[in-house]
Amino acid sequence: KDVISIARMQGVMSIVDIAQTAGVIPIDFADWQPDVVAGSCVKWLCGGPGAGFLWVSKQILNQLEPVDIGWFSHKNPFEFNIHNFEYADSALRFWGGTPSVLPYAIAKNSIDQMYRIGVKKVREHNVMLARKVIDALPASWLVSPDEDQYRTGTLVVNPPIRDALEARLNALNVHFDVRKRGFRLSAHIYNTPEQIEQVINALL
Structure with missing residues (x-):
């Protein structure tokens, strides 16, 4: 939280990696007010390899233009015009291409279980x-x-x-x-x- 406050005072964006803490340290984004949070489902979330997560503040969502994109990142993914690309207006702009579904299915069930435990x-x-x-x-x-x-x-x-x-x-x-x-x-x-x-x- 202190790092985020310092970054904001300096006029720079905060990107917080919670891969080592998600699932074992209570985290409150409303209190932190970070710009971007990223993490992995491997470690304390017990979600297995291959699934990660990204959270982006609504205030800056449309300001960010990811370089690694895929057809889900497109505003109109079924346009199929290689000469035209528009970022999706939602968090889908960070989604990229078709994911490997199994790691996300495993991670979802693990995260749900961790949520039930608290x-x-x-x-x-x-x-x-x-x-x-x-x-x-x-x-x-x-x-x-x-x-x-x-x-x-x-x-x-x-x-x-x-x-x-x-x-x-x-x-x-x-x-x-x-x-x-x-x-x-x-x-x-x-x-x-x-x-x-x-x-x-x-x-x-």
Whole structure:
């Protein structure tokens, strides 16, 4: 939100990428008032690969002329005149050509399920599980912010003797990412406190 305000004061457009937060952090466009928001359905929305989304403020919708266009982008898609192109007056101007339907069908059902659960509930569950890990491990291992309000859904910890601990986690079939700065743990709504206890025991 602060970045959007700064951009507006500078007279520039704001484009916000929420691929890492949609589905785990409550988002309010009415409060943010961004110009453009883009994201992916992969990560926290559990929508699988191949589907993304784009939201554009009505105030600037007709000012933007996307370069990557297709027949759905046309004001009259059935005109079939290659020498004439007019952008659709609606968000269809960003649609492009015929999409692969299956990824969008999967993503829609996943997003509907996440909506029924509620992002606020997902966030509370995520914070509760992350707090268990934070409170159990030495503070020196923590890479992510300790304060819940400054942390995304992912918790990064950097323990010593990483190879041995990585092997322990793999033996428990824990899904995690290994990065230069540490292990990335992303507890979702389907993870249980018992699973988190297993992770903590493996790390300690």
